Amino acid sequence: MPDTLKITNTLADETRYSIYQYVVKKKKQVNVQEIAEQFGIHPNVARLHLTKLNDSQLVSSELENNKKGGRPARVYFPAEDPIYLSFPKQENHLLLQWLLELVDSMGEIALTKAKDISYQHGRAIIDQATASTQSFECKMELLTETANAIGYIPQITENEDKKVITFSIYNCPYTNQLHKHPALVCSLHESFLKGQFDALFPANKFIQIESMQNHCNNCVYQIEVL
Template identity: 20%
Template sequence: MASSHPGYSAISSESRVQILHLLQTRPLRTIDELVESTGLHPNTVREHLQRLSDDGYIVSQTERRETRGRPRTLYSAATGDEEAMSPVAQRKVQEAAERGDLMRRVLPDTDNGDLNDDELHQIDALVENLIDSGFDPIVDPTDLTIDLSPCAHLGQADDAPTTRCAVHVTLLQAIVTQAGGPLNVDGLRPACNPQDCVIQLRRGSAAT
């Protein structure tokens, strides 16, 4: 069962979603840039960045300067690629795979479709992240879907999809990239009911 407290999730905060969206759109941003774009107090931005870093959603590096002055810290969204890989996210992926392997040994009759070990480990990482984010994911290994309905982060039944959805899809793609394997996040399946949320996975290159 998923957590009943999505408020504890890093993506439950609109401000953190806004910051993540900015970093996903353009990496290597400074705190000053994020303050200007969000209108938040610098200390508030720092707190959000720390939370996002602790959860493995962003990475930072020190600016290389050729002129005098104190180097600034540059922030980027963790993509799972070598140049933007989070050690926190890597640890979570490894631990999720270990727990998934243990569960499959205990419950050998679980239907895993025709998924290979790498694909199973990618889904292990996705499922653990989704549970931590307040969802109750249901995996269909044949259709390569993860059903999150009803959306734990949608306040009203008539809410339209928001930036949060796009940010979350990008986060999930970073997780499967970090885990390694042939699966990628294709996006969300179209739905008439805004509370319906089904993630479509596919084998092959990531959707652009």
């Protein structure tokens, strides 16, 4: 189990935290030179930040053969297993696992009820923070805030002609459970998101166009505001 103090110290540096977010969002291998160019820092500084993230098990690394010859280069990528921090230590992720297994074992009736609960929770989060008279721009700001608050990194773009919102999730907060119960987890997550969008935009078309279940880099939803 990673040392909690070591993890918090590692992420306390603003640049290092930004690098960590970049690696998670990119979801592909990065190298020292890419990080140096992306953040405008010297390669030695980039290497130091990546090494500290690797030592804290926030990212993983491996040596990759240099196609041009020479010494192998180290590449970095998001850690496969999530790290849980709580004070004092709690095991909420185990409770989540048990509940998912329970729903999965009970079949369609339990799934339908679970989807309704997640949908209503998504609506409630928005209803507590917004009014239907808010502008489109204010609603988009609120959506971004609520997305970040539950642990994933969204990217929202708007097509002003048709008011089409593309909502990309790069860092699924349920990755660990996604390997064990992919269909169930995605159904509940999608219901939660649908609840948020229905609360913000009562008339909309909500579809998923990419999914991590289909080996995509991220989940992408498209919402047309009617």
